[in-house]
Amino acid sequence: MKKLVYLIVVAIAALGSVTANAQNAFHAKTDKNGFYKVLDCQTSPSYFKATSEQNEDGSYNVKIYHGRQLAQTIKCEVTGEELYFIDANFDGNLDIVVGPATARNYSTILLWSDKKNEFVPTGVELNGYFLVNPKAKMWVGLSSGGASSTYYTKYIWKGNKFEVSETLMEFSEPSEYADYGVTTKYTLIKGDDYYSPASVGCVKQRTNKRVKLPKDWQRILNSFDNM
Numbered sequence: 001m002k003k004l005v006y007l008i009v010v011a012i013a014a015l016g017s018v019t020a021n022a023q024n025a026f027h028a029k030t031d032k033n034g035f036y037k038v039l040d041c042q043t044s045p046s047y048f049k050a051t052s053e054q055n056e057d058g059s060y061n062v063k064i065y066h067g068r069q070l071a072q073t074i075k076c077e078v079t080g081e082e083l084y085f086i087d088a089n090f091d092g093n094l095d096i097v098v099g100p101a102t103a104r105n106y107s108t109i110l111l112w113s114d115k116k117n118e119f120v121p122t123g124v125e126l127n128g129y130f131l132v133n134p135k136a137k138m139w140v141g142l143s144s145g146g147a148s149s150t151y152y153t154k155y156i157w158k159g160n161k162f163e164v165s166e167t168l169m170e171f172s173e174p175s176e177y178a179d180y181g182v183t184t185k186y187t188l189i190k191g192d193d194y195y196s197p198a199s200v201g202c203v204k205q206r207t208n209k210r211v212k213l214p215k216d217w218q219r220i221l222n223s224f225d226n227m
Helices: 002-015 018-025 174-180 215-225
Strands: 049-054 060-066 069-076 083-086 095-098 106-113 118-121 129-133 138-146 149-158 161-171 186-190 203-207
Touching: 049 083, 060 095, 069 106, 069 118, 129 215, 138 161, 138 215, 149 215, 161 174, 161 215
Parallel strands: none
Antiparallel strands: 049 060, 060 069, 083 095, 095 106, 106 118, 129 138, 138 149, 149 161, 161 186, 186 203
């Protein structure tokens, strides 16, 4: 493990500051709204190697190597084995997203811990496609609720906890309004209690027009449109 840490430190020093390295070298190029796709992030940094293999129970073991030496193995309950390297929690360190990061499939995040000198599972289960905005320090996920409903979920970090801040529900079929207690095409709620927003008092805004939404949500929707 000490060799792995040393190798990472040397590589970061060679590329510049820790923050510049994590924000500029490993995530994808941001669009005009400030977002990049997790799926566009690098999958194999040159200074260490990470692989994954599926277990009999359907989970995956992520193996992190320094050269040919196995430095760490982490078991993840996800539905895919792809590995993406980004600064997930905006602390200047390189982290790993495990999983396909696509609709109806689950991903998780492994955070680098300076204190432990290793990657640490967060226990987070993510479902859907994900955009990240390093300047605003936010993640946003897109997932499908059915044939005519889509959820856009905004996440923020509180320490090492990944929390849902807001959810925007979009409906293309008014017949589904009653099932979710909504009355408009767009319903913005606090958190992720989207099954009965009308009854739990979590609604922040209702509108039928995208241009009436807060500016950050308009930018989020525009970025997903351009995926």
